[in-house]
Amino acid sequence: QVTLRESGPALVKPTQTLTLTCTFSGFSLSTSGMCVSWIRQPPGKALEWLALIDWDDDKYYSTSLKTRLTISKDTSKNQVVLTMTNMDPVDTATYYCARILGRTAVGGGYFDYWGQGTLVTVSS
């Protein structure tokens, strides 16, 4: 049974760095083809993809947020960590982690399992 769970602070101040952890079970990120991704959703708005990391430690980032994001994995702990620097009120959103299947050497893939999400509010 595949599960993912996001954890991190519910409230951060502007200019601070956000660190979110995705703890998963039911699969291993050391298995060829496995990937984990972060997606966010501001209140009442659409999904926005942030980053992904694959079994080979390849990393991809949203073009618009690339300079602020870092994704990493700890295979032994079954965790993926996302850091986002210089937080702003517009970054207030529910942050989801999700497993990706179906990726190939040229990209692609789909999100087959999602965590429940964690709401992060940016406010002083």
Next chain:
Amino acid sequence: QSVLTQPPSVSAAPGQKVTISCSGSSSNIGNNYVSWYQQLPGTAPKLLIYDNNKRPSGIPDRFSGSKSGTSATLGITGLQTGDEADYYCGTWDSSLSSVVFGGGTKLTVL
């Protein structure tokens, strides 16, 4: 401004059929598989369709997907009130080396 374009809302009566479009370009839909997600109010998105037209186990055949050129379509037949949700399309963009989503479509079952 989303890379993929979806209508903001669609509506239909219970038992009827509805389609939701998703328009992109050659760098995304035109050369990559499309997936669709259903997001019920207050919940995480759920995979409905992957690889353009495949349904995960447990998804009823009332849901279908198709792709032609740089556009994709989600079809839902036999509408139920429980289908009221936001629906998102997603794919890989080869030029951006990024996942891209549509802006979402709110389905209302009247």
